[in-house]
Amino acid sequence: MVQITNSAELRSVNAENSTLEFVKPSGLLGLSFKNFFLTILTLGIYSFWARVNVRRYIWSGIHIDGEPLQYTGTGGELFKGFLVVTLLIFIPISLVLTVVSVVFGPASAAYFITLAMVGPLMLFIIGLAIYRSVRYRLSRTVWRGVRGGLSGSAKTYAIKDILFWLLQIPTLGLITPKASVSLTSYIGNTAEFGDQKFSFNASSKPLYKRFALAWLFAIVPFAVLYGQLGLIAYQNGFDEEAISLALENDPSQLLSVLGLIPFAIFVGGIFFILYRVKLLRTLTEGFSYQGVTAKAEGIKFWNFVWLLIGNMMIVSFSFGILAPYAVRRGAKYLCRHIQLQGKIDASAIAQNTRARDTSGEGLATSFDIDAF
Amino acid sequence: MLVLDRPVQFYDGQSATLQAGKLSLIENEIQLKARSAPYQPISLSDVKIVSAPGAEALRLCLRDEPEFQILITDEIMLSALQARAKEIGRRGLLSEEKRSDLIRWSAVFIAIVAVGWAFLTVLPGFIANLIPQKTWENLGASYRETLFSNEELCESNEGNKALEAMLTRLVPTDEIRSQLKVVVADTEMVNAFALPGKHLVILNGLLQSSDSPDEVAAVLAHEIGHSELSHTEHGFIRSQGISLLINIISGGSTVGDLAGMGVLMSYSRSAEREADAYSHQMMLNANIDPRALATFFEKLQKKEEASGLEWLNDAFSYLSTHPDLSERIASTPEIADDTVFTPALTETEWQALKDICKASGKGTKEKRPH
Numbered sequence: 001m002v003q004i005t006n007s008a009e010l011r012s013v014n015a016e017n018s019t020l021e022f023v024k025p026s027g028l029l030g031l032s033f034k035n036f037f038l039t040i041l042t043l044g045i046y047s048f049w050a051r052v053n054v055r056r057y058i059w060s061g062i063h064i065d066g067e068p069l070q071y072t073g074t075g076g077e078l079f080k081g082f083l084v085v086t087l088l089i090f091i092p093i094s095l096v097l098t099v100v101s102v103v104f105g106p107a108s109a110a111y112f113i114t115l116a117m118v119g120p121l122m123l124f125i126i127g128l129a130i131y132r133s134v135r136y137r138l139s140r141t142v143w144r145g146v147r148g149g150l151s152g153s154a155k156t157y158a159i160k161d162i163l164f165w166l167l168q169i170p171t172l173g174l175i176t177p178k179a180s181v182s183l184t185s186y187i188g189n190t191a192e193f194g195d196q197k198f199s200f201n202a203s204s205k206p207l208y209k210r211f212a213l214a215w216l217f218a219i220v221p222f223a224v225l226y227g228q229l230g231l232i233a234y235q236n237g238f239d240e241e242a243i244s245l246a247l248e249n250d251p252s253q254l255l256s257v258l259g260l261i262p263f264a265i266f267v268g269g270i271f272f273i274l275y276r277v278k279l280l281r282t283l284t285e286g287f288s289y290q291g292v293t294a295k296a297e298g299i300k301f302w303n304f305v306w307l308l309i310g311n312m313m314i315v316s317f318s319f320g321i322l323a324p325y326a327v328r329r330g331a332k333y334l335c336r337h338i339q340l341q342g343k344i345d346a347s348a349i350a351q352n353t354r355a356r357d358t359s360g361e362g363l364a365t366s367f368d369i370d371a372f
Numbered sequence: 373m374l375v376l377d378r379p380v381q382f383y384d385g386q387s388a389t390l391q392a393g394k395l396s397l398i399e400n401e402i403q404l405k406a407r408s409a410p411y412q413p414i415s416l417s418d419v420k421i422v423s424a425p426g427a428e429a430l431r432l433c434l435r436d437e438p439e440f441q442i443l444i445t446d447e448i449m450l451s452a453l454q455a456r457a458k459e460i461g462r463r464g465l466l467s468e469e470k471r472s473d474l475i476r477w478s479a480v481f482i483a484i485v486a487v488g489w490a491f492l493t494v495l496p497g498f499i500a501n502l503i504p505q506k507t508w509e510n511l512g513a514s515y516r517e518t519l520f521s522n523e524e525l526c527e528s529n530e531g532n533k534a535l536e537a538m539l540t541r542l543v544p545t546d547e548i549r550s551q552l553k554v555v556v557a558d559t560e561m562v563n564a565f566a567l568p569g570k571h572l573v574i575l576n577g578l579l580q581s582s583d584s585p586d587e588v589a590a591v592l593a594h595e596i597g598h599s600e601l602s603h604t605e606h607g608f609i610r611s612q613g614i615s616l617l618i619n620i621i622s623g624g625s626t627v628g629d630l631a632g633m634g635v636l637m638s639y640s641r642s643a644e645r646e647a648d649a650y651s652h653q654m655m656l657n658a659n660i661d662p663r664a665l666a667t668f669f670e671k672l673q674k675k676e677e678a679s680g681l682e683w684l685n686d687a688f689s690y691l692s693t694h695p696d697l698s699e700r701i702a703s704t705p706e707i708a709d710d711t712v713f714t715p716a717l718t719e720t721e722w723q724a725l726k727d728i729c730k731a732s733g734k735g736t737k738e739k740r741p742h
Contacts, residue, residue, distance in 0.1 A: 025424030043485075060424035070422045070431075072438035083480065098612050103507060105514030142422075144390065145383020145439045194388055349388035351439065 018065050018292060018344045022335035025061050028324055036321045048082065049075030054324045058331050064143060065344060072147070073140035081136075089125060093118060123165055127158025134187055143193070144346055149354040151197070152190030160186060174215060177207040177279065184283050193289060194349035202286030210275040217268025221261045277304045284338055291342050298337030307333050373456055374398055377405070378449040381429075384408065385440035395442065397452050402432075404442065416456065496609035500602060505569070508605055509553075512569030516555070519573070526556040526576065531728025534721035538585065541658045541716055542593050552596065558729045562672070564591050566598040568608050576729045581671070585725065586664035589716035590651055594665060597650025603643045645703070652705050661713040666704040 035050035052075045059071035097114060104110040131154040138148030164179035181204040188200020236242035277299055284296040311326035318325075377394040382404065384391060393406035401413040414434065422438065423431035429443040430450060444450055535554060543549040554572040562577040572595050574588070582588045598604055648665065655662035717725065724731075 026426045057424065060422075060427070068424065068427065070433070070438065070441075072422070072433070079480075102503070102511060102608075102612070105511055107514050107518045142439050142441075144388035145385055145441050146388045147439055346388040346390075351386050 017342060018340040019063070020294075020335050020338055020340050021063050022061050022332045023063050023068070024328075024332075025057055028057060028328060031057060032322050032324045035324070045079070046075075048078040051075070051078060054327055057324065058327055059141065061328070062331060062335060064340075065346070067144050070142040071140055072142055073136070085129075093121070120162060123162050124158045127161030128154045130161070131157035131187070134191075138191065138193075139352075144349070145351075146194040146349055147352050148191065148193045149352045150187070150190050151192055151354060152186060157183070157186055172215075172219070174212075177204040177211045177275070180204070180279060181207070181282065181286075184286070188287055192352055192354065194352050196290055196349055198287055198289050200286045201288070202282050204282075207275065207278055207282060210271055210278050214268050214271035214275050217264045217271060221264040224260070225258070273305060273308075274301055277301055280304075284334075290344055290348070292344055293341045295339045295341055296337055298339075299333075303333070303337070373452060375449055375452040378444075378446040380404070380442055380444050380446065380449070382406070382442045383439065385434075385437050390443075393442075395444065395446075395449060397449065397456065400456070402442075496606040496613065497602070499609045500605040503605070507569075509569035509571070511608075512553075512567040512571035512604075515567050516571050516573060520555075520557040520559075524558050526558050526729035526732045528724070528728050528731030530721075530724035531556070531731055534717055534725035535728070537721055538589055538592065538716050538725070541660065542589060542596065542654055544658075548600070552599065554592070556728050564595050566595045566604045568604045570599045572596065572599060579726050579728070582668065583671075584664065584667075585715055585717035585722040586655075586661050586713075587668040587671075588725070589658075589660055590655060590662065590665035590668060593651035593654040594647045596654065597647035598643065601643070601646055601650065603647065607643075644700070648700055648703060656705070658716075659714050660716045661707070663704050663707060666701045669701050 031053055035046070035053055038046040039050050052071070052073055055071040055073065059069040062069045097111075097118065100108075100111050100114045131150070131152070135150040135154070138150055141148050160183060164175060164183065167175045167179070181202050185200045185202065188198055191198040191200075232246055233243055236246050281296045281299050284294050284299070287294060307329060311329055314326050314329070315323050375397040377396055380393055380395040381390050382393050383389075384406075391406055391408060393404050396403045396405070398413070400416050402416065402419070403413045404411040418435050419432045419442075420435055421430065422433045422441065423429060429445045430453070431441050431443050433439070433441045444453070535556070539549055539552065539554060543552065551570050552572060553570060554574065556574045556576060556579070559575045560577045560580075561575050562581050564572070564574045564578050566572050572592070574592065578591060579588060582591075651665050652662040655664070715722075
């Protein structure tokens with residue numbers, strides 16, 4: 001367990017730019033199997049500790065200027081967060097729904113009104129959870145003895161998140177790129193490492209060409225399909241019997257449209273991946289810290305697709321046991337394709353004071369929603 | 373064990389500047405010396421390793437302050453620490469996380485599972501009794517409305533009279549009978565079921581596939597058994613509890629849609645045995661042949677053995693909610709050969725009940741052309 005090497009040689013450090021690299025730590029196979037079997041043996045309770053094991057491993061592989069990150073969160077903290085959220089949020093909501101459905105009936109107006117209120121509440125909670133999980137993870141990320149933090153308010157983020165969700169309807173989803181950039185901007189402009197702030201500046205405009213193409217291929221076939229159905233309905237005087245008879249007699253008028261859908265999904269899917277690549281690049285390049293920015297031109301369609309396909313194969317062929325390898329591939333991919341521009345001045349960084357008072361306790365710091 | 377003043381580097385948790393210092397190991401404590409500040413001795417059980425396996429330097433941090441890190445590359449100090457770690461044993465020393473954490477949370481988890489178990493076994497009966505009968509009736513009514521619209525319920529003068537006659541035979545006590553709300557719904561499915569609040573539904577498919585009124589009476593008596601023994605209410609609470617648990621485990625994103633289904637599916641085997649016994653007793657009291665229940669089951673079983681889509685249809689109706697047919701057929705009471713029973717209905721009444729859906733202008737549903 002205590003494996004020690006003694007080579008004190010320093011990694012060659014580029015004098016002009018800070019370096020970001022992934023140095024593979026050993027022991028991932030053992031970690032994967034240990035996580036898998038202990039999670040099964042403990043009926044899932046170990047999954048919180050398993051997640052921490054993976055994070056600890058991944059963080060320790062990421063080196064900035066030759067110094068590794070450390071993940072200092074614990075499984076107990078994650079599990080506590082899970083329990084708190086379950087007891088304070090999910091059980092009360094489920095109980096209210098159950099009581100309303102018992103007292104007023106599952107088909108009653110009261111039940112539907114309650115459901116309609118729970119929806120936005122859940123969106124709000126998801127918004128809170130995203131911001132808090134970033135805050136928690138930053139406060140548990142240490143580099144050179146200094147941790148990160150977030151100075152903003154989770155409520156502000158959650159309200160922004162809800163507003164963008166509401167805008168999805170009138171904009172038919174076209175708000176998505178704007179929402180991604182704007183929400184990341186709030187995180188980026190409130191993020192801190194040590195006593196210094198990150199800033200984030202990016203525009204969603206360059207994303208729209210790719211997103212619009214993906215969007216068109218998703219929308220047009222269905223628009224044509226419904227248009228065709230509408231036309232047939234109109235020709236048959238909106239009579240249900242006549243419409244179904246007409247479709248039975250000549251199914252080709254719909255099949256020709258239906259046949260286009262798989263093609264449209266394929267092409268639309270490619271444009272969507274192209275959009276995701278551009279989004280990842282834009283978001284990455286939007287961050288700056290001490291004037292140091294990131295270049296992510298290496299993130300390209302083919303290597304991104306290969307990352308996705310490879311990870312899917314690893315996870316599915318190993319029945320999830322080797323999922324940590326997929327996480328490691330993701331971390332390696334980012335470290336390889338992101339170049340830092342400018343030099344981080346570690347001597348100017350002092351400890352972050354914000355995160356200390358919220359460390360390790362309750363909902364605020366422990367609400368953690370992602371897989372790893 | 374004594375190793376004095378070996379050169380190390382450290383982060384003091386206040387800044388990102390790497391500082392030089394000297395580290396001593398004295399018994400179970402390490403002592404850091406640096407020009408910048410004096411440090412207290414630290415017990416080895418208060419530190420843990422944060423470096424990756426195979427990293428260039430062994431990196432120790434304080435358990436309470438993971439940003440305070442000591443980087444050790446000095447071979448003498450490294451081997452001394454390793455020896456000390458072996459001597460004391462791995463537990464509590466240099467380990468990644470305190471084992472007691474996992475044990476404590478496991479205990480919490482087991483407690484939660486225990487509460488969940490109580491929720492499913494002991495509590496349903498207790499909670500069901502707390503809910504007033506009127507609430508159960510409303511709930512049952514709204515479930516029935518969800519399952520069958522009023523248009524799907526069959527009514528006819530003669531048919532209703534026949535149904536009332538059968539009920540009167542089975543439940544002679546007016547007070548008990550008046551609480552039962554029995555309807556016939558126009559569905560091909562061969563089934564009958566009880567809903568909370570003593571609502572009973574007979575499906576037309578059951579009437580059509582029964583060869584005698586006794587078979588219908590036997591199944592009806594079985595469902596009355598579920599109703600009178602509060603199986604439906606207990607099952608409802610249990611299914612609500614299950615959907616609550618599913619919500620919690622799945623993260624609460626979906627609301628218990630399965631609950632409604634659960635009302636119909638959640639009888640346990642022992643509940644079924646009780647309802648069977650109830651049916652047999654009720655039939656004997658009414659002087660109707662109790663073997664009709666078994667006759668009906670046998671017919672279902674034959675259907676089950678027959679191949680084709682019919683089987684699939686049946687599997688989703690009676691059989692799926694009432695498992696283990698052979699065992700239940702065997703539990704039929706012994707009847708002396710010379711026992712004389714009176715049929716549950718007269719021939720005219722039986723015909724009226726069978727035609728109750730036809731008479732109300734519904735009959736067997738026409739399939740929609742595709």
